[in-house]
Amino acid sequence: MIALPLHDLPTRSASGFLIRYVVPRTGPPQLVGPLDNKALFSNMSFGDVVIGVGHGEPNRFYGYRNQMLLDVSSIPDVRGKVVVLISCQTARQLGPALINAGAESYIGFLEDLVWVMDADSASNPWADKFAGSAMMPVVHCVNTILDGKVMADAFAVMTTEMLGNAAVEDDEVMVSCLRFNARNASLLGNPAARVRARPKVEFPIPPPPLLPYIT
């Protein structure tokens, strides 16, 4: 299961990088844009991994146009699954609740996930090299999971790359954002958890069409 809303600049930026570099490796269900809704999310099989981009609060995770998808008071069957939420603050309550409900492992963030993007790249977000500094570590984390490696390795890939990018990034606000995100990243549950390895995809492949972003 991969859930990728596209309704505003931050979801478009984050989902855009996963659409470009992760979705080709995943099977259905791929809930992208308007498909990332409560009805489909609640009724689809999660498989062995749940990867979600979306707005978040300590106890909730949201999908397209901020439909509530996950809440601590009504956790779906996540037993044995690996969960990655590219979202704000869900590591405070929702992440622990997912682990208590039987999820094998979880990666998310304790604080806001923040970065600088170029709003003029909203129609081809994967081409935004500034946002890439923050989002490619997330992409590499998810792809490490899909390589069949353990969650601890995936988590280390993400945080190490964020800090590495901060060391060479010349945009000062982005340096602060990268360090802030790395510091607030959280791995819960079994660090040795892993999922079935997916075939690798040779990049570059043609980028998918995205509807233009209209403000």
Add this chain to the structure above:
Amino acid sequence: MTKEYEDLKESLRQPATPEAMREAAQRFREYERVDAALGKRSRPTLVSLGLGKTYPTEIDFRDVPRELETNPAFYEQMQKIMREG
């Protein structure tokens, strides 16, 4: 680190009083002016995946000073972020 960014970080060390918020807003204006002159990107925007905050999840750099000046929650959020830089 540019002088403008150092000044911005320094201004954000103060508690969120109206004076401190005004000062941080002015420091960000100066940082943004220098950043814009470099022409690195056309429309830099600070974004986050939060929800239910008193500040927007996408703020054009040109609008950051207004938010810093008027919204203590955003000022405090910027304090947390800049502490890392």
